[in-house]
Amino acid sequence: MIIRIGKLQLRAYATILEKRIGICSQKDTREDKHALLIDFDNSSISTIINSLSSLQKKYKLPAIYIVASSKHSYHAYCFTARKFMEIIHILSDIPELDESYFRLGIIRGYFTLRITSRKGDKFKLVKTLVSVYPNEMLPDSLTVNEYLTSNKGKGGKRHAKR
Amino acid sequence: MPKGRKRTEEEYEREIEEASKRIRKKKENIKTARTNATWQEYLTDVLGVSPKALDNGKDFWESVRERTLEFDTRAIQRRSRYSELRKVGYTAKEARRMRDWSEDKVELELARKSKPK
Numbered sequence: 119m120i121i122r123i124g125k126l127q128l129r130a131y132a133t134i135l136e137k138r139i140g141i142c143s144q145k146d147t148r149e150d151k152h153a154l155l156i157d158f159d160n161s162s163i164s165t166i167i168n169s170l171s172s173l174q175k176k177y178k179l180p181a182i183y184i185v186a187s188s189k190h191s192y193h194a195y196c197f198t199a200r201k202f203m204e205i206i207h208i209l210s211d212i213p214e215l216d217e218s219y220f221r222l223g224i225i226r227g228y229f230t231l232r233i234t235s236r237k238g239d240k241f242k243l244v245k246t247l248v249s250v251y252p253n254e255m256l257p258d259s260l261t262v263n264e265y266l267t268s269n270k271g272k273g274g275k276r277h278a279k280r
Numbered sequence: 281m282p283k284g285r286k287r288t289e290e291e292y293e294r295e296i297e298e299a300s301k302r303i304r305k306k307k308e309n310i311k312t313a314r315t316n317a318t319w320q321e322y323l324t325d326v327l328g329v330s331p332k333a334l335d336n337g338k339d340f341w342e343s344v345r346e347r348t349l350e351f352d353t354r355a356i357q358r359r360s361r362y363s364e365l366r367k368v369g370y371t372a373k374e375a376r377r378m379r380d381w382s383e384d385k386v387e388l389e390l391a392r393k394s395k396p397k
Contacts, residue, residue, distance in 0.1 A: 139318045142310050183327045195327065218296065225300040228310070233322045241326045257323050258331040261310040 135266040140230035142261040143223075145199055152205045153260055154179065154196035155231045159216035166192055167245055169214055174247055177208050180254060182247040188239040193231050199254035202227065230263055361386065368393065 121128040145151035158166055163184070170182050183195045200208070206224060209215055223229035235241055287295070313319040314331075323331050358379045365375035368390060378386060 139316070141313060141319055141322075144310065146312065147310060183329070185326060221296055222299065233318055241322070243326055243328060256332060257327075257329055258314050260313045260319070262313045262316045262319055263310045 137234075137264060137266055138232055139234045140263045140265065141233050142228045142230050142263050143205065144228040144261050145255050145259045147261060150201050151199040151255065152202050152228065153255060154182075154194075154198045154200070154205060154208060155229045156194040156196075156209065156212060157216040157219040157229075157231060158192040158194070158214050159219075160190055161192070161214035163192065163244060165214060166194070167247070169212055170194060170247055173208065173211060174249055176211070178251050179208075179249060180251045181249045183243060184245045184247070186242045186244050187232070188236065192244065193241075195231075197253040197255050197257055205229070228261075233262075 119130045121130075141155065143152040143155045145153065156170075163186075166184060170184070173179065174182060179196050179198060181196070185193045185195070187193045198205075209220055209223075209229075219229065233241075320331055323329050361379045362375045365378055365386075366372065370378065370393075378389065381389075
């Protein structure tokens with residue numbers, strides 16, 4: 119809705135907010151131990167697998183689960199228990215990482231991945247990168263965050279170009 | 281922002297800054313995932329992981345053993361049978377042919393061979 123009063127123009131928007139649940143990288147609520155949660159931005163699955171395989175060897179990471187969150191969008195879960203600074207260091211070594219996810223994670227002090235599906239999209243496990251190193255924490259020890267958002271995800275136009 | 285227009289680099293930076301201010305102001309409430317049904321469902325249905333099981337790297341070694349065990353025993357069996365047959369007096373060509381035979385067939389053949397003529 120647009121209201122014009124002389125030279126002044128007022129715009130009002132209405133959006134429907136949806137409740138979403140995100141899993142946070144932080145172990146329990148007080149410890150400085152974090153799991154490695156990764157959000158990939160517009161990358162192919164083969165690039166992601168290659169990138170994560172070398173990362174797994176380099177940083178001696180336990181098994182990594184790669185999940186398709188929507189079309190051309192992937193999440194990865196690795197149940198490590200490393201310090202936040204080490205997690206930042208590992209994440210900065212991933213060229214395909216979603217930049218805004220990385221920046222907002224640093225500001226927050228933990229990284230969050232959405233676990234409730236958007237309309238029409240379903241989470242699907244694509245690949246598990248097995249490892250000789252055991253998981254460093256129970257998947258149960260993580261934390262969750264419930265939030266309201268109007269974010270409908272990345273637009274169809276961006277994907278249509280591919 | 282009007283629909284259809286792309287964000288400029290400056291606008292993008294400003295939005296990130298505003299979001300970070302909001303985050304800093306608002307005390308976010310994070311809770312343990314232990315009691316969260318959505319995460320428990322996600323773990324079992326999507327990741328196929330037990331929420332309470334601490335994986336001890338077993339997956340990797342199990343998959344290695346699965347792939348190599350059968351092959352290894354067969355290879356060892358074939359090698360040892362070959363040397364056994366050679367010791368008894370078979371030629372290399374015969375031993376190579378016989379090493380893939382069943383246990384019973386080899387025994388019969390050995391008995392036949394050892395029988396005094």
